[in-house]
Amino acid sequence: MSQSNNTTPPTSEKLQKVLARAGLGSRREMETAIADGRVKVNSQVAKLGDRVEARDKVSFDDRPVTLRPEEEVPRRVIMYNKPEGELCTRVDPEGRSTVFDRLPNISQGRWIAVGRLDINTSGLLLFTNDGELANRLMHPRCKVEREYAARIFGEVSSKSLQALTKGVELEDGLAKFTTIKPRPNDDESVNQWFNVTLEEGRNREVRRLWETQDCQVSRLIRVRYGPIELQKRLPQGAWVELPLSDVNALRGLVQLPQENESMVDDRQNKLDHARLSRMRRSVKKHKLRKERTHRRQS
Numbered sequence: 001m002s003q004s005n006n007t008t009p010p011t012s013e014k015l016q017k018v019l020a021r022a023g024l025g026s027r028r029e030m031e032t033a034i035a036d037g038r039v040k041v042n043s044q045v046a047k048l049g050d051r052v053e054a055r056d057k058v059s060f061d062d063r064p065v066t067l068r069p070e071e072e073v074p075r076r077v078i079m080y081n082k083p084e085g086e087l088c089t090r091v092d093p094e095g096r097s098t099v100f101d102r103l104p105n106i107s108q109g110r111w112i113a114v115g116r117l118d119i120n121t122s123g124l125l126l127f128t129n130d131g132e133l134a135n136r137l138m139h140p141r142c143k144v145e146r147e148y149a150a151r152i153f154g155e156v157s158s159k160s161l162q163a164l165t166k167g168v169e170l171e172d173g174l175a176k177f178t179t180i181k182p183r184p185n186d187d188e189s190v191n192q193w194f195n196v197t198l199e200e201g202r203n204r205e206v207r208r209l210w211e212t213q214d215c216q217v218s219r220l221i222r223v224r225y226g227p228i229e230l231q232k233r234l235p236q237g238a239w240v241e242l243p244l245s246d247v248n249a250l251r252g253l254v255q256l257p258q259e260n261e262s263m264v265d266d267r268q269n270k271l272d273h274a275r276l277s278r279m280r281r282s283v284k285k286h287k288l289r290k291e292r293t294h295r296r297q298s
Contacts, residue, residue: 023109
């Protein structure tokens, strides 16, 4: 195991980066795991700052980790249309539905959520097996734009809209929307729809921003993350894997090298009638199984 110093061989890499590439979590999550003593290198508890080489034996929670060269790991990204009521956690002690329940099996590593959505927010959620990509897409310094459709109860003054784009003080610092675009109302409802964008992902930030203006968000949908827009025909609770062109659009956005191979192509990404029908049946079956399990447990 190599220590972080000026004599480190060029073949070594930061431990948290290697673990993230193995799909065990984002780089930040791996730094926390190392600090918590969950990682060992050559049977010794690792420390932050350690570097590893291909010959080192690494374990995570006492399970061996396969170290693979960066160029051998296929980077994958999937788009998931999160319904309201699902939690952004891997396991819920109360047995409630989570966003990980219906994701496809993955042979190496695991799916990492790119950011979170609260239980009452629906829409676009990205998952990847690439911890470095997930880390950069979430990191504040990369300023990846998120877009939400927000339904606001009642009237919203022009003064409030101006304040929200200029910046308001939240308990965790100054925040603002980069753009606010009203959407025309199709009925006589007292609700108004706005599309808003921001360049960070603090907890419940969109809702908290509106609340500073005494505005109640009655519905919130994430419709875009960076260059990736939620496919309008994708059913809630369903997922689709992104083709190479979309994966590289995300990688280029955060200054990562382009990929050359993918497990899907643009044709496989089309949501035709037959595929949509299969998705809806699968979502419905999963929901019924979850409801039966919950009834038995309660």
